[in-house]
Amino acid sequence: MIREFDRFAYDNRLRTWRAEWKLAMALILLVLGMISSWREQLLIMAGMTYWIIGRAGVPLSLYGKAMAAASVFLGVSLLTMVISISLPFHLSISYSQLRPAAELAVRSLAAWSCLFFLLITTPAPEWFAVLRRCRLPAAVIELCFLMYRFIFLLEQAAAELWLALRARNGGTHWRHGGMLMYQLWLKAGQSYEALGRALTARGGIDSFVYRHQPLDTKPHSIDMAAGAALIGLLLGMVWWKG
Structure with missing residues (x-):
């Protein structure tokens, strides 16, 4: 997945938007989702669904x-x-926490929809270029790249370990899952060490260049109007509630 x-980040109809436009809209909606109620958060999810799909x-x-x-x-x-859970082993449900849990779930999903909008519509190299123009420390950008x-x-x-396990007619017992996780830990460590040696051979992470190809096409007027209308509606609802 x-x-x-990553494939749809390079091949989607909002690819012609500049990364700054998408970042500004997503961050504004993210902040509004954090300070608003569940009604506004559902509206944010609906808006993000419209732009994503x-x-x-x-x-x-x-x-x-x-x-x-x-x-x-x-x-x-x-x-x-x-x-x-209490001792001796006894499970109990706190019904007073059901409403706060539901509100937290809606807020978290609204925030995730904003972040997913950024993830699915813009390639990662363009985000690195935006971070550089925002004067973020080079160490932070390099950490994001790594x-x-x-x-x-x-x-x-x-994927390679799972294919090898299934080729041996494995994967049906819980022990196979534990074995897969252990081997994945070892193989991931080896891959990380190989990446570190490659970076060292190239002179360190400073040798990487983040290219940002500016796109001439700007957001369509209908998209800009829809985004402004959604943000204005959310601001009005938040202001009305005090």
């Missing part, structure tokens, strides 16, 4: 997988708010 994200042309199945993955991790973490590169190394290692 990571490679699908309707305007960028990202398949609904891919967007659904991303939201489902975020929901799984979010659901596991929210269980600690709702379920309590994390981005290591994600693909980790995914490739996991």
Whole structure:
């Protein structure tokens, strides 16, 4: 799924937007989502769905997988708010925490939709170029680059190990999962060391150049009007509630 994200970042209908426009809109909606109520957060999710699926042309199945993955991790973490365990082993549900947990879930999904909009519509090298123009420290940019590169190394290692395990008719017992995780840890460490040696051979991470090719096409007027209308509506709702 990571490679699908990266492919659509280069091949989507919002590719002609400048990265600064998308970053500004996503950050404004992210901040509004953090300070608003669940109604405004649902509106933000609807707006991001419109731009991701309707305007960028990202398949609904891919967007659904991303939201489902975020929901799984979010659901596991929210269980600690709702379920309590006491000794001797006894499970109890705190019904008073159901509403705060639901509100936190909506806020988190709204924030994730804003971040996913940035992830799926703009290639990573353009973000590195934007960070450089924002005068961020070089160490921060290089760290982001290394994390981005290591994600693909980790995914490739996991895919190769899983294919090798299935080729041996494995993968049906829980021990196979533990073995896969252990081998993945070792292989990821080896890949990271190989990347470090490659960087050292090239003179360090300072040798990398982040290219940003400016795009002449600006956002369509209908997109700008829709974004301004959504932000204005959210600001009005937040101001009306005090």
